[in-house]
Amino acid sequence: MKSLILTTGARLLIALFLVFSLYVLLRGHNAPGGGFIGGLIAACGFAIHAFASGVAEARRALRVDPRVIGVLGLVCALAAGLMAWPLGFDPFAGVWGEVAGYKVSSVLLFDIGVYLAVVGGILTLIFALEETL
């Protein structure tokens, strides 16, 4: 079932979805947003791509197996959580520092981990469902 309108629209939409998902991810600490919502938005983007152009095309666009993305997210979150330990804080406490005037933290890495785990988990499921059912 290929629809020209959907395929063309999806091309524009997916870019918008991805940019917006990153925006939501990064602003999440102080304004509505965060890794979970961002991950859902990005997953929606690729889901639309999969419907418009097929799962094989969506997998190519993603470049990496969604399972790997999900596990990578988990590793990021774990690394962010354990990073505090050797620095003398309790595990999973946020660690903050400043680089060139910008505040950076392990919390952002954790949120990126959430983002990747959500994207990976949901796309694993959607792609597998589309391919086998």
Next chain:
Amino acid sequence: MNSDMTEPSSGRLWGYLAALTAFALAVVFALWIPQVQGGSPVHLTWNWAPSLGVSLGFLVDGLSLIFALLISGIGALIFLYATGYMGDHPQFGRFVLFLLLFMLSMLGLVLARDLITLFVFWELTSVTSYLLIGFGHENAQARRNALQAMLVTAAGGLALLAGFILMATASGSYDLARILAGEGLQDHALYAPILILVLLGAFTKSAQFPFHFWLPNAMAAPTPVSAYLHSATMVKGGVYLLARLHPVLGDTPAWVATLTAAGLVTAVMASVLALRQTDLKTALAYTTLMALGTITLFLAGGSPYALTAAIAFLVVHSLYKAALFMVVGAIDHGTGTRDVARLGGLARAMPWTAAAAALAGASMAGLPPMIGWIGKELLYAGSATLAPSALVTAGVLIANALMFAVAGVVALRPFWGTPGDPPHAPHEAPWQMLAGPVILGALGLVFGLGAGLLQPMIDATVTGSLGQTRAAGLHLWAGVNLPLALSAATFALGTALYLTRDRLRGMIGGLLERLPGFDPGWDRLLDWFRDFCAWQARLIQTGRLREYLAASFVVLALVLGATLILKRPVIVLDLSAPLLVWLIAGFTIAGAFLTLNPHSRISNIAGIGTVGIGVALIFIFFGAPDVATTQLMVETLSAVLFGIAMLRLPGIVERRTGSQRLRHAALAGAVGLCMTLTVLAITSQPLDRHITTYFEENSYSLAHGLNIVNVILVDFRAFDTFGELTVVLLASLGAYAVLKRRGARMRK
């Protein structure tokens, strides 16, 4: 896998690296010796879960340092040995990894300063030993024995966890250093359950009667594993725990009676069974049981003699037993058999192995001037202080005499006398396999001649860790006394047993046939449990989604309904709301009715989506844009997932009878009613804002964030979020596996 097969040398490299790692650890531990002997233990602590009072803490005192030195030192030799023994095995790299993980778990266990830390490492040793026993996983027997060892020790571990939690409740802390510095738990109301649970853990791990049956079966493991786990280290974990908790749990009638009985029965029974074996490795396995029983027996006591004997014998046993296991492996490697009947006169072809076997065997037999002699003298000196001393002394005498005989079978018989008929001509083992037994055998001699060398370490353990005022002295010659007379009796009896061993073997075998075995009983237990699980699965798991849902909803309605009836909460019905909210509510309710359409799945999915979006709109209206956005995205994605899955199903055909439909409607109505009343009851209460206030006040000052929802997710409750992420990912990976399998089946 294939690349491993073509270049086996890469596996060897890992073996050498692991040996170096273990050696480096041993050096680090050795550097701590002066400080610990000076009476100041080393403490290392990191916060783990401070809100639960759990820390990742380590304590290096006399007791833990002795264990750590044995584990890392013997570990280094074992890695070297394994590299020679099975370095060209295609999966040697994996083997080294398992063994290294095991070594680190074991070190964590003996060094832990926190009860939870100790428990975690305790279970890790069970898991890694499962992987090692079952290393030859193509063999069904190896898999079964690995599972048996894991089930027995892990079940004991769970009992131990319960015991530890009770201990922390009784003493007010998970910190072992603080518990040990306290007054002891012997008079606490929880003492009895704590003792039972802790002993269950220790006895299963150290294979004390009646949990002894798994240890000989664990000999399914490759020989380096047997030499390491089942002689020198893992099985000593239980003994370590008993020694560690001796000051806070020991010296009560229950402690003394249980440890004496279990230790004595295990020691005597195991040494009788050891003499019966013709397979060298199995014979050694039983003598390990004897040693563990003996150490447990002496930990029952509260006198310096008994405790010094326990600790000294522990060191003695680790040295000679690891050496002898490695010797047996070398014999197997060099001749192709471990059957004592086919071996003899190997000393000419395997001189180094023979020398190491002679040294270790002499220590095992308790001959002077080996450390084993000193250990045996201490056992006799200590057994006089145990009650009932006549019985204990007689038991120790029998066990030692049998050890003497088995030492002859293992270390003497294969190497001297007439040559046997092994499967292939004997050849000496490579140097990697000789280093371990030769060094350990020689150490037995060094520590025997220089008996004072071990004394400071034993002193630090018995006085520093076990709370005694002094330790007994280690002397090669303690004068003419009772232990000397008992030693002479041991040698005489042992020689007699060695010479008549063939006839004894037949007698013991005949006796055993009339006794019920533990292993068949174990298999029956597992079979019964499997049948029970199958029966309850057939009963509960009907495989029909509708019935699972009905069961869940019945429970929900019952729980909510019972609470409402019992509590009779005040319900205030406040219907004043802006028109917009009424409109959203109407829209949501209309969506709910759409899901009732029995003819079209797509309209059902659309109905569910409408309800979800209605709820999201309400969230927006009440100022929760985060939750609303999430809700919208989740609704969108679930509509997609439902769409993919359900639209592929065949069309809906109504098969329910009228009364079934009526029952479902009643259930749905009941759930809806109870839920509505509950929500109304909750909103009728004044909102408790203290948690909200806490986050409002602290989200920026503590976590540098203004978005409270996000700050809670990624900072305040980051650990929970991490758990949820794991669940999300595992769920989708599980679904992936199921779907792909189904897909593969359908393609066939």
